[in-house]
Amino acid sequence: QVKLVESGGGVVQPGRSLRLSCAASGFTFRNFAVHWVRQAPGKGLEWVAVIWKDGSYEYHVDSVKGRFTLSRDNSANTVSLQMNDLRVEDTAMYYCARGNIAFDFDPWGQGTLVTVSP
Amino acid sequence: DIQMTQSPSSLSASVGDRVTITCRASQGIGNNLAWYRHKSGKAPERLIYAASTLDVGVPSRFSGSGSGIEFTLTISSLQPEDFATFYCLQCNTYPYTFGPGTRLELK
Numbered sequence: 001q002v003k004l005v006e007s008g009g010g011v012v013q014p015g016r017s018l019r020l021s022c023a024a025s026g027f028t029f030r031n032f033a034v035h036w037v038r039q040a041p042g043k044g045l046e047w048v049a050v051i052w053k054d055g056s057y058e059y060h061v062d063s064v065k066g067r068f069t070l071s072r073d074n075s076a077n078t079v080s081l082q083m084n085d086l087r088v089e090d091t092a093m094y095y096c097a098r099g100n101i102a103f104d105f106d107p108w109g110q111g112t113l114v115t116v117s118p
Numbered sequence: 119d120i121q122m123t124q125s126p127s128s129l130s131a132s133v134g135d136r137v138t139i140t141c142r143a144s145q146g147i148g149n150n151l152a153w154y155r156h157k158s159g160k161a162p163e164r165l166i167y168a169a170s171t172l173d174v175g176v177p178s179r180f181s182g183s184g185s186g187i188e189f190t191l192t193i194s195s196l197q198p199e200d201f202a203t204f205y206c207l208q209c210n211t212y213p214y215t216f217g218p219g220t221r222l223e224l225k
Contacts, residue, residue, distance in 0.1 A: 022143070037162075045154075045205050047164065047214040059212040062119075072207075095161060103209040104152035106164035 002026040002100065003109055004096050005032075010113030012086055020081040020112055022096030030074040032056070033099030036081055037108070038092035046092075051079060064090075086116045120144050120208050124217035130225040136198045139220045141189045141206035150210035153182055153191045156219075157202040165204075166191065196222070 007010060008020040022034060036048040051063040051070040058070045067086075072079040093113050097105035121144040131137055141151065156162040164173050165217035166182035169189055179194045193200055201224050206217040 004219065044203075044219045045156070045207075045216045047207070047216060050212070050214075061213045102152070102167040102171070103150055104164065104167050104207060105209075106152075106167075108161040108163075110161050 001100065004098060004107065005111035006094060006109045006112035007097050009094065011115045011117060012056075014087055014116055014118060016086055016115060016116075017082070017084045018086060020080040020083065020094055020114070022081070022109060024077045024098065027098070028063075029077040030098045033105075034070075034079040035073065035098060035099055035105045036070075037105075038090075038094045038114075039095075039111075040089070040092040043092075049081065051074045053099075081112070086114075088116050088118075091113060091116045101118070119213055120147065120215050122206055122208055122215050122217040124204075124206060124220050126220060127218065128221040128223060130223045131196055132225045133196055133198060135192045137196060137222065139191045139204055141184075141191070141209055141217050143210075144185045145188075146165075146186045147208045147210035149185045149225055150208060151182075151184070151189050152207045152209060153180075154205045154207065155200070155202050156205060157199070162205070198224075 005023045033049045047074045051058045055072045093111040095111045096106045097108040123142045151167040151169045154162040165168045170182045203219045203221045
């Protein structure tokens with residue numbers, strides 16, 4: 001059974017850092033890209049970033065470029081999202097999801113909540 | 119960036135109703151579009167990928183069509199579990215972008 005589990009969320013002050021993790025199981029992790037998506041309270045879904053299956057490439061939405069970076073450990077089946085210089089507007093539920101051959105992503109994890117508050 | 123719009127933004131309907139949601143892209147995206155259903159408090163679920171391919175295990179009451187800039191998701195007979203928010207996703211060009219969502223509410 002394909003499963004992704006996010007962790008690392010919490011409450012943090014603006015300007016601080018947080019590192020989220022996505023642990024995967026039930027599939028050959030090194031063969032798939034991993035995406036991150038977030039949903040701010042009361043808002044819609046926003047695609048955040050992707051890391052290639054071998055970690056050689058990543059792409060981010062403009063609002064997080066220069067602040068968020070991705071890394072992955074294919075031996076441990078994990079992806080990390082390092083979030084620096086956090087802003088109030090980064091407050092959201094963060095989901096990781098497995099990339100698919102049709103360029104989209106599924107399934108998703110259950111999410112981890114990040115709250116950035118003074 | 120490619121902008122995605124959805125209509126309607128919300129819809130009141132009854133169990134058994136037929137519903138169609140439209141998604142439009144600001145530029146052509148081929149068939150690189152997916153539809154997701156998001157129930158409150160749960161992870162989003164993919165329903166359709168490549169614009170018209172039903173995901174494994176998704177009921178046949180869901181169907182998708184379109185290519186280029188205009189796409190539709192049709193639910194032929196609403197079920198109680200369909201009262202949720204539906205999103206389209208363009209996965210043609212980074213940054214990927216979601217539509218703003220269509221919230222289905224029970225009439």
